Amino acid sequence: MAPIAVGDVIPDGTLAYFDTEDQLQSVSIHSLIAGKKAVLFAVPGAFTPTCSLKHVPGFVEKSPELKSKGVQEVICISVNDPFVMKAWAKTFPENEHVKFLADGSGVYTKALGLELDLSEKGLGIRSKRFALLVDDLKVTVANIEAGGEFTVSSAEDILKAL
Amino acid sequence: MAFLLRRTASVRPLFSRFQIPRGYASAAVGLDLIAIAPDVALQKARSWDDGVSSKFATTPIKDIFKDRKVVIFGLPGAYTGVCTAQHVPSYKNIVDKFKAKGIDSVICVAVNDPYVLNGWAEKLKAKDDIEFYSDFNGSFHEKLDLVVDLSAALLGPRSHRWSAYVVDGKIQVLNVEKSPSEFEVSGGDVILGQI
Numbered sequence: 001m002a003p004i005a006v007g008d009v010i011p012d013g014t015l016a017y018f019d020t021e022d023q024l025q026s027v028s029i030h031s032l033i034a035g036k037k038a039v040l041f042a043v044p045g046a047f048t049p050t051c052s053l054k055h056v057p058g059f060v061e062k063s064p065e066l067k068s069k070g071v072q073e074v075i076c077i078s079v080n081d082p083f084v085m086k087a088w089a090k091t092f093p094e095n096e097h098v099k100f101l102a103d104g105s106g107v108y109t110k111a112l113g114l115e116l117d118l119s120e121k122g123l124g125i126r127s128k129r130f131a132l133l134v135d136d137l138k139v140t141v142a143n144i145e146a147g148g149e150f151t152v153s154s155a156e157d158i159l160k161a162l
Numbered sequence: 163m164a165f166l167l168r169r170t171a172s173v174r175p176l177f178s179r180f181q182i183p184r185g186y187a188s189a190a191v192g193l194d195l196i197a198i199a200p201d202v203a204l205q206k207a208r209s210w211d212d213g214v215s216s217k218f219a220t221t222p223i224k225d226i227f228k229d230r231k232v233v234i235f236g237l238p239g240a241y242t243g244v245c246t247a248q249h250v251p252s253y254k255n256i257v258d259k260f261k262a263k264g265i266d267s268v269i270c271v272a273v274n275d276p277y278v279l280n281g282w283a284e285k286l287k288a289k290d291d292i293e294f295y296s297d298f299n300g301s302f303h304e305k306l307d308l309v310v311d312l313s314a315a316l317l318g319p320r321s322h323r324w325s326a327y328v329v330d331g332k333i334q335v336l337n338v339e340k341s342p343s344e345f346e347v348s349g350g351d352v353i354l355g356q357i
Contacts, residue, residue, distance in 0.1 A: 083240070
């Protein structure tokens with residue numbers, strides 16, 4: 001699949017998470033963000049440093065500001081299973097708004113055309129690091145790193161675009 | 163619930179417990195792991211930084227098992243229920259008893275990446291007692307025919323829940339649960355009694 005780009009309609013897909021009652025839920029991306037302004041950002045792997053120490057905290061910290069600018073959903077996706085995503089989300093206790101969704105088999109990441117082969121690092125096929133601003137399912141900003149670097153995909157970069 | 167199933171352990175041979183209907187069973191008592199999986203390697207559970215500084219080095223099966231007495235157990239997933247609450251603790255709590263029987267290493271292996279496994283091992287405070295290895299591409303479990311498709315539970319291809327006592331690479335004892343959510347035969351206490 002060609003990588004997602006500005007102007008595209010974001011594909012639909014099913015992601016998973018554990019709700020506040022610890023029940024496994026699946027959600028369709030379209031049902032979650034249709035008609036809304038949303039930020040979707042992805043990390044190559046839960047429990048890896050840039051993801052844990054820089055990328056996610058940036059969004060956790062800036063999500064109130066994003067909300068004040070009309071963003072209704074801030075979603076973090078990773079090719080990890082929902083158990084791992086739940087445990088990883090717990091390592092950010094100050095988080096109020098960021099939703100951690102599991103793309104366990106990488107199906108949605110492939111639909112976005114943003115897979116990254118990290119097999120030699122023991123990670124398998126993961127997602128590139130990226131941040132998208134989506135307005136009623138249309139991609140208005142697409143900040144996609146070539147791999148796992150952290151140069152264009154931060155919360156600040158999205159804020160600048162709002 | 164499992165008590166309703168055959169549990170006459172005193173009468174039946176130990177290894178008949180793992181007769182799960184499969185196409186073929188590779189893993190069995192007597193199997194030489196080093197011989198059947200010469201190219202297979204695992205990755206030690208470690209932080210990303212350690213991964214970088216070790217250049218993401220892998221550990222060949224031979225280095226883990228050759229000339230060593232190992233108790234090894236495999237489980238479906240880090241951070242999941244039975245694995246976290248029962249399986250790992252059943253080994254961690256009696257590690258001294260294994261050492262007293264001359265066991266060189268107690269090893270936990272799972273089809274998770276090394277960083278997730280490391281995070282989980284640290285959370286369980288188990289790294290001092292158990293060596294955690296990541297079967298990151300599932301190749302180890304594929305060779306043993308111990309892969310189970312847990313896509314329905316959103317986990318993808320994973321490992322069965324199992325335990326083994328391996329001496330110089332040769333399986334002496336093997337216990338495999340009939341289903342990955344069960345915890346009847348693969349605990350530390352069971353294999354301690356089988357060594």
